[in-house]
Amino acid sequence: MKVQILGSGCAKCRLLEDHARQAIVELGLPAELEKVTEIEAIMAMGVMSTPALAIDGKVKSVGRVLSKDQVSAILQGGK
Amino acid sequence: MWQGVVDWLVYGRMGLSPNSALGSALDFFIYDTGKIFLLLVVIIFAIAFVRSFFPPEKTKRVLEKLPEFLGNILAALLGIVTPFCSCSAVPLFIGFIEAGIPLGVTFSFLVSSPMVNEVALIMLWGLFGWKIAVIYIASGIVIAIASGAVIGRLKLEKWVEEYVYKIRGGQGVIEKRSLRDRIDYSFGYVGEIVGKVWPYVLVGIAIGGFMHGYAPANFLAKYAGPGVWYAVPLAVLIGVPLYSNAAGVIPIVKVLMEKGMATGTALAFMMAVTALSLPEAIILRKVLKPKLLIIYFSVVAVGIMLTGYLFNAVIK
Numbered sequence: 001m002k003v004q005i006l007g008s009g010c011a012k013c014r015l016l017e018d019h020a021r022q023a024i025v026e027l028g029l030p031a032e033l034e035k036v037t038e039i040e041a042i043m044a045m046g047v048m049s050t051p052a053l054a055i056d057g058k059v060k061s062v063g064r065v066l067s068k069d070q071v072s073a074i075l076q077g078g079k
Numbered sequence: 080m081w082q083g084v085v086d087w088l089v090y091g092r093m094g095l096s097p098n099s100a101l102g103s104a105l106d107f108f109i110y111d112t113g114k115i116f117l118l119l120v121v122i123i124f125a126i127a128f129v130r131s132f133f134p135p136e137k138t139k140r141v142l143e144k145l146p147e148f149l150g151n152i153l154a155a156l157l158g159i160v161t162p163f164c165s166c167s168a169v170p171l172f173i174g175f176i177e178a179g180i181p182l183g184v185t186f187s188f189l190v191s192s193p194m195v196n197e198v199a200l201i202m203l204w205g206l207f208g209w210k211i212a213v214i215y216i217a218s219g220i221v222i223a224i225a226s227g228a229v230i231g232r233l234k235l236e237k238w239v240e241e242y243v244y245k246i247r248g249g250q251g252v253i254e255k256r257s258l259r260d261r262i263d264y265s266f267g268y269v270g271e272i273v274g275k276v277w278p279y280v281l282v283g284i285a286i287g288g289f290m291h292g293y294a295p296a297n298f299l300a301k302y303a304g305p306g307v308w309y310a311v312p313l314a315v316l317i318g319v320p321l322y323s324n325a326a327g328v329i330p331i332v333k334v335l336m337e338k339g340m341a342t343g344t345a346l347a348f349m350m351a352v353t354a355l356s357l358p359e360a361i362i363l364r365k366v367l368k369p370k371l372l373i374i375y376f377s378v379v380a381v382g383i384m385l386t387g388y389l390f391n392a393v394i395k
Binding site: 007010011040044046049061062065 | 134167170173365
């Protein structure tokens with residue numbers, strides 16, 4: 001599983017990255033966390049408001065900092 | 080009612096005289112702080128809730144179907160309800176341009192979104208009453224429409240960084256959100272904004288309260304009254320570096336007006352504070368060549384000054 005954080009590196013993006021990392025550790029998932037900071041790559045995924053979260057190339061959330069629990073729910077296929 | 084409680088506390092319990100500088104400064108401070116914080120929590124929650132229905136992706140889809148002038152009007156209006164943070168100004172700009180939204184329409188959005196911001200609105204409403212708040216919003220929308228229309232007429236597409244036109248965006252994503260999600264988002268937003276602005280609100284109201292109590296009445300009339308022609312451009316110039324501090328600036332402006340600053344000058348000052356921000360300019364430099372950036376700032380600054388002069392002429 002590949003978890004991607006999309007954002008150009010503002011404070012909110014780092015916060016979302018932290019929450020995602022905690023969620024992955026807590027669930028013990030064999031997931032790889034990747035930061036996407038290139039604007040071309042972010043746009044190519046159809047995202048206009050950052051930070052965004054994508055799993056295996058599919059965008060799951062845009063424009064907000066999800067809490068650790070919200071990330072967990074998405075990782076477990078809740079949404 | 081709240082005024083009564085504060086008066087009772089300051090003049091009754093604490094025994095200060097309403098005619099003393101300390102008494103009236105303290106009364107002003109407590110009254111305004113309480114009112115502003117209540118308004119901040121309630122109104123920001125309401126605005127965040129409304130905004131959760133207008134993600135930028137949806138705004139983009141509406142705007143890409145419209146012809147130029149109508150597009151400017153709608154972009155300025157949608158700028159108010161679409162959540163916008165200057166950190167996503169670049170992807171938003173590229174997203175709009177890439178979707179074929181005209182440059183001028185995109186600028187109408189970029190002007191209106193920060194200018195008509197929720198904190199400025201609440202502070203104006205709380206401290207000046209709804210009439211000034213409505214005048215502020217209406218002027219902000221008009222400036223956004225006009226600036227965008229002017230930039231659109233000037234045909235400045237060549238001064239957008241070339242790479243912007245090469246980007247091909249993917250299919251936009253619009254999240255499905257439940258009511259629970261929206262409420263969580265709104266609470267989170269209240270925490271975020273109040274957490275960020277509270278020190279400015281306190282300092283602004285404290286300075287305002289101090290001046291209210293201690294500065295002589297009308298001492299500004301000579302320097303910033305309606306008859307002083309250079310007061311408006313000067314106010315705009317001073318306003319630019321104070322970006323994003325609407326919360327701290329507005330209580331001070333209220334007192335400046337009490338002490339003789341003309342309404343239009345005060346309005347121009349507040350608009351310059353919210354609409355022209357240096358960090359946003361630095362961020363937008365990634366997509367705009369310097370010439371276009373300068374034109375953008377100049378057009379908006381001129382619009383704000385005209386508004387200032389207009390209100391100075393109309394409201395005596």
